[in-house]
Amino acid sequence: MIYRFYCAYPDVTQEYMESILKLVGNVKEFEVFRFQEDTPYVVDEDGEKKRYTFILKDDRENEFWLYTACGYSGEGPRTTRAILHLLGLKDDFKISKEGNNHIVESDLRPVHKINLLIAQDKAEQYRSPKRAYISLLSLEFKYAYQRKNFMDALKLMGYIQNVRKDDALNEKSYLFSWFDVSEEDYYYPTNNMVTLRSVFRDFSKENIEVMIKELIEKTGGEITEEKEV
Known part of the structure; x- marks a missing residue:
């Protein structure tokens, strides 16, 4: 199942993930797109194109489409890291590394x-x-x-x-x-x-x-x- 949440406020996105945490299995894969125009995860909703930049896939065949990362510092990357930590993924994924505009991680083992x-x-x-x-x-x-x-x-x-x-x-x-x-x-x-x-x-x-x-x-x-x- 695909769960989508699109919000311009990263802290609200983090709160959303906390609120639905029981629906989330162990995340096995994620993608992060630095810039909205690069993501293929685009949906026409409420009369606008919503471009999801943070995609999580778990071991229950669920996908969670979020909007967080934008730039190399600030609340977007911070929230991306915080959500990964919430989900037991605390490795250095270089979320804020300059030039790292598309991050793909798979075969993950949350702790x-x-x-x-x-x-x-x-x-x-x-x-x-x-x-x-x-x-x-x-x-x-x-x-x-x-x-x-x-x-x-x-x-x-x-x-x-x-x-x-x-x-x-x-x-x-x-x-x-x-x-x-x-x-x-x-x-x-x-x-x-x-x-x-x-x-x-x-x-x-x-x-x-x-x-x-x-x-x-x-x-x-x-x-x-x-x-x-």
Whole structure:
């Protein structure tokens, strides 16, 4: 099936892809056209020619026709990269490389992964940074929508931060050096820490681990590594 979405605002296109994520399988191929006049994906709709510049094809025989890339910088290329990251494709596809006006990638293998440090808010007063660290998990999901569902549910339980390996502001950032993460990993990041809300402050370590693992199972995830911290 072909799904088409044509909008001049790239951020709205990104929101659209997030909203229909459950319809998207694992993307096996995509095409990007830098300039509208180069694309053969043209449809007469609503009295105008709509030229789609970003085409995704998944393993369910679906195609997603979008309009994003225009120029070498700015919101168009940024949104193209962000959507690829959303779909588990975080390689360097040289989206912004000058002269790279038609990009075709095939035989793709999306990865829907999360490395998650779980922390408990043990603050005794306002603004106290005290935390108790529970565990570090590496998770994998079969599809992008499952990963997103997990992260959306986790946001209701606590505050999520992206963690860089060299983050001087996070005392546990060194733990993420155990994992190999693409240098392109900046939208929908792989390495995260969740600090659970104060309502969970008195939960035991064991109860928190059970709670998180039940959420992982319900959203279709699998724990591939588990480390004590």
